[in-house]
Amino acid sequence: xxxxxxxxxxxxxxxxxxxxxxxxxxxxxxxxxxxxxxxxxxxxxxxxxxxxxxxxxxxxxxxxxxxxxxxxxxxxxxxxxxxxxxxxxxxxxxxxxxxxxxxxxxxxxxxxxxxxxxxxxxxxxxxxxxxxxxxxxxxxxxxxxxxxxxxxxxxxxxxxxxxxxxxxxxxxxxxxxxxxxxxxxxxxxxxxxxx
Numbered sequence: 001x002x003x004x005x006x007x008x009x010x011x012x013x014x015x016x017x018x019x020x021x022x023x024x025x026x027x028x029x030x031x032x033x034x035x036x037x038x039x040x041x042x043x044x045x046x047x048x049x050x051x052x053x054x055x056x057x058x059x060x061x062x063x064x065x066x067x068x069x070x071x072x073x074x075x076x077x078x079x080x081x082x083x084x085x086x087x088x089x090x091x092x093x094x095x096x097x098x099x100x101x102x103x104x105x106x107x108x109x110x111x112x113x114x115x116x117x118x119x120x121x122x123x124x125x126x127x128x129x130x131x132x133x134x135x136x137x138x139x140x141x142x143x144x145x146x147x148x149x150x151x152x153x154x155x156x157x158x159x160x161x162x163x164x165x166x167x168x169x170x171x172x173x174x175x176x177x178x179x180x181x182x183x184x185x186x187x188x189x190x191x192x193x194x195x
Contacts (some may be wrong), residue, residue: 002035006118013089013111019104022092029089030056033115037083038194040116040125041065042132044164045088045103056084064165065128070188071195081195083119085112087131099168108135124157124190129164137161146176152183160187 013029020027030046041057049059055077057065066076075081088103089111095101112135116122127133133141133148136159142148148161155161162183163169173179 002118002120006033006035006115009114009118013115016089016111018110019090019106022104023090024093025051025091027090028054030054031083031085031089031115032056032077032079033083033085033119034079035118036080036121037119038081038121038123039191040083040085040119040122041128042112042125042136043084043086043128044131045086045100046091047100048091051091056086060167061165064167068162068165068184068187069126069191071191075195083115083122085115087112087135103131123194125159126187127155127159127161129162133161146172149176149179149183152186157190160190162187 010031010033013031016029017027025048028046028051030050043057046056047059047061050056056062057076062076066072069076071082086103086107088107090104090107092101092104125136127136130145133145137148137155140155141161142151145161145163149163152161160183163172163179
């Protein structure tokens with residue numbers, strides 16, 4: 001029953017055209033989910049490579065994220081184990097600073113609760129970057145991604161915040177070795193225990 005409802009919802013999401021006028025490459029919602037998934041990854045929004053392939057985190061960011069989680073592509077893309085749902089489901093375009101634009105604001109309020117309701121076994125949600133942390137943690141989050149991630153223990157066992165694994169964040173990671181030394185081993189331990 002839940003599986004059929006989720007399948008229908010995912011089909012509805014795939015057909016979504018709500019913000020098509022604002023998407024330079026057009027709509028192509030990218031997410032993966034199954035009712036048996038125990039870990040959920042909530043990222044920002046697909047980049048151009050992900051938009052083209054329809055495969056989430058199919059880019060250098062995904063390589064880093066898989067390393068943080070301690071899983072290979074086979075487990076990472078097994079939606080029966082890991083659900084992946086960005087804050088914005090479609091590529092939002094480029095911003096004036098040269099990076100990707102923020103995720104479209106319509107997606108999360110419209111789809112996240114509906115999808116999560118049909119994922120009853122999720123025990124850990126990894127909040128990747130500021131948009132996911134703002135949406136899921138609200139006033140509980142810190143004043144910055146660094147502060148929120150530094151307080152990662154405060155959000156367990158339900159949530160574990162991380163920076164975005166983008167190559168653009170190499171300096172962020174270099175300046176905060178505690179993330180690799182403390183957070184990544186705990187993230188791996190929890191993910192391995194759930195998978």
